[in-house]
Amino acid sequence: MSSGDDGNSAYGRKPFKRSKAHFADRITADARDGWPVEPGRYRLVVSRACPWASRALISRRLLGLEDALPSAVTDPIQDDRSWRFTLDPDGRDPVLGIRFLSEAYDRRETGYPGGVSVPAIVDVPSGKLVTNDYQQITLDLATQWTALHRDGAPDLYPRVLRDEIDTVLAEVYEDVNNGVYRAGFAAEQEAYEVACAGLFRRLDLLSRRLTGQRYLVGDTITEADIRLFTTLVRFDAVYHGHFKCNLWKLSENPVLWAYARDLYQTPGFGDTVDFDHIKRHYYQVHTGINPTGIVPLGPDLSGWRTPHHRERLGGRPFGEGTPPGPVPAAEEVPARGRP
The missing domain is CATH 3.40.30.10 (Glutaredoxin)
Incomplete structure (x- = not known):
């Protein structure tokens, strides 16, 4: 960025x-x-x-x-x-x-x-x-x-799954990670509509993929989940309104919303997210899109900590490994950036 x-x-x-x-x-x-x-x-x-x-x-x-x-x-x-x-x-x-x-x-x-x-x-x-x-x-x-690596560190890019992970990464990058930007910075109606339609088409495909499996590739967290999560966690807070990616909110898609909450509540994911930094950056830096620099009060972030029930699908978040330990004190996200 x-x-x-x-x-x-x-x-x-x-x-x-x-x-x-x-x-x-x-x-x-x-x-x-x-x-x-x-x-x-x-x-x-x-x-x-x-x-x-x-x-x-x-x-x-x-x-x-x-x-x-x-x-x-x-x-x-x-x-x-x-x-x-x-x-x-x-x-x-x-x-x-x-x-x-x-x-x-x-x-x-x-x-x-x-x-x-x-x-x-x-x-x-x-x-x-x-x-x-x-x-x-x-x-x-x-x-x-x-x-x-720490003892118990997960294998985030397992060799036997790399071809499948790479395919998913390419699709997610083109349509989702970068798709929100192509929609948000579009200067012509057609370019915006193409990017926005492609984004939600891919999100729908990902939702179908995740209906019956807890993670994107295999039964553990991989690089693919990390890359999708960082877009999903920003979706309702900035991309839905600021980038006009508003066919529906993440919180309105039962599968992707539960998947994103599952990851957010997994040690190593949500404890690195600062919603205060996210919102202030997008709304105050992009003056071409938001010339007033006003940062919206919403959305309500409390839902990120609600039960997701994705554990019913099985899966082993860290494979044969273990969760990371507590966040180092110097790296804790300030309270204003957390739900």
Whole structure:
């Protein structure tokens, strides 16, 4: 989620098109790109408002990588200098010592012309950006950081299911994850209608798929569930109204609403969600869509904690593993961001 992809510069006459990650280096066990997996060396920079960054937060927590890969949380409100560390004392990240994420980008490539996006992983010793490849980061956390996973960590990208997971990921990305943006930033009626219709067509197919099974692929939580969840959890709060994805609310679809609540109530999912950051970011940053910057009072979020009854479908959330432990005190979502 960058100032280019998710801000007002995306609001124009051209169809919305998400930029590819420009910095696609990988942090791997064999250091093939020059970046070895190493505890404490890197800093994961996220916005809790951003669905792409939220994937990384969920994966990191499920896998128990909080100590190995410390995180920095930006202010949900960007300005023209990019994501800001104004939530930290003196407005600087206490580890990187920078005020804006763009500084880490500049240290990697001076004059980089693209947007400054999260999630981003920064090399602490050099202060340089390593990667902003939002599609690959979580896959590498699951497969390359295994030596640093907690005991009982789930397999989020099991080898025997990867082909099926990849197919689901591609469909969900095109029609759902990115579909809400193509609808929300559409500048012409036809483009909006095509994106919105495609979104709800895919949601209907996913609802049918999830009617008889608890998770998207197999009987455990995988990368596919993480990527769908981060869009669903924002649906009624912002996409339904702000992005005009309003054929129906998530809470009006019995299957998807129960599925989303099941995941929200699973340790590692809901405890990373900050509805305050989500709502303030979308409604206050996208002035091309919401010029007044007014943040709506609704919707009522209390339903996220109501029983879902999805356990009747069976499934083992963590496979042979166990739930993650308590949220580290420094990473707890403030009360105003929780239902």
